[in-house]
C-alpha cells in the first residue's frame with residue numbers, strides 16, 4: 197500500500213533521512229523506531245508533504261505522492277497526528293471533528309464501511325468517533341479545556357475523521373502515564389481490528405512491541421533493521437544503536 201523507495205531528505209549537511217526503503221501492507225500496524233534525531237518525524241513529514249524529499253519516491257496505492265500537494269495527499273487518504281498536540285483549542289470537541297470530517301467515496305473498501313456504515317452520515321460518524329475516543333460527554337467543551345490524555349484521544353479521532361487509507365501516528369504515547377498508554381494500546385488494537393493501516397512512530401517500546409506487525413529501525417536516517425517485533429528485539433545491531441541507550445527506552449520523548 198505505502199512504498200518508500202530510497203527516500204532521502206537532507207537539511208543542508210544534515211542527512212535526516214538517507215536511503216529509506218520501506219513497504220507497509222494494507223491492514224498492517226507498522227512500527228518506525230530509532231534514537232532521537234534518527235529521522236522518524238522527517239519520514240512522517242515527507243509522506244504528508246510538509247517538505248519535498250531530496251531523493252527517492254513515496255507511493256501510496258501505486259500513486260506517486262511526491263506529485264501531490266499536502267491537501268491533495270489528505271484527500272487521497274493520508275492522515276496524521278503530531279508529536280506535539282495540534283488542535284483547534286477554541287473550538288469544541290465536536291467542532292474539531294466536524295472540520296476534520298470528510299466524505300471519502302473512493303475509500304469505501306475497508307474499515308470505513310465496516311465501522312461507519314454506508315452511506316456516509318456526518319453526524320452519525322462523528323458520534324461514532326466520540327464513542328471510540330471516550331469523549332462522548334465532552335462534545336461541547338472547548339478542546340483546550342480537555343486533559344492531556346483527552347486531547348491525545350481527540351487528536352487520534354480527528355485523524356480518523358478524514359477517513360484515511362493510511363494513518364501516521366508520531367509518538368502518540370509521548371507524555372502519557374502507564375494507564376493512558378494501556379488505553380492507547382487498546383485503541384490501536386481496535387484500529388487494527390477495523391482494518392486500518394497505521395504507521396506508528398514511538399519510543400515507548402512495550403507499546404510498539406505489543407501492537408505492531410513489523411518494524412523498521414532507523415539510525416542516522418538509515419534503516420538498520422526490519423522485522424517482526426521479536427526479530428527486532430533480538431537484533432544485535434538494534435540493541436546497540438537503540439536499546440543500548442537507556443534514555444531512549446524509557447524517556448518516551
Ligand SMILES: Nc1ncnc2c1ncn2[C@@H]1O[C@H](COP(=O)(O)OP(=O)(O)OP(=O)(O)O)[C@@H](O)[C@H]1O
Nearest residue numbers: 207210212230231232233234235236237238239449
Ligand atoms: N526542518 C528541519 N530543518 C533542519 N533540520 C531538521 C528539520 N527537521 C529535522 N531536522 C533534523 O533532522 C534530523 C532528524 O530529525 P527528526 O525530527 O526526523 O528525528 P526523530 O527521529 O523524529 O527524533 P525524535 O525521536 O527526537 O522525535 C535531526 O538531526 C534534526 O535536527
Ligand SMILES: [Mg+2]
Nearest residue numbers: 236237238279
Ligand atoms: Mg520525532
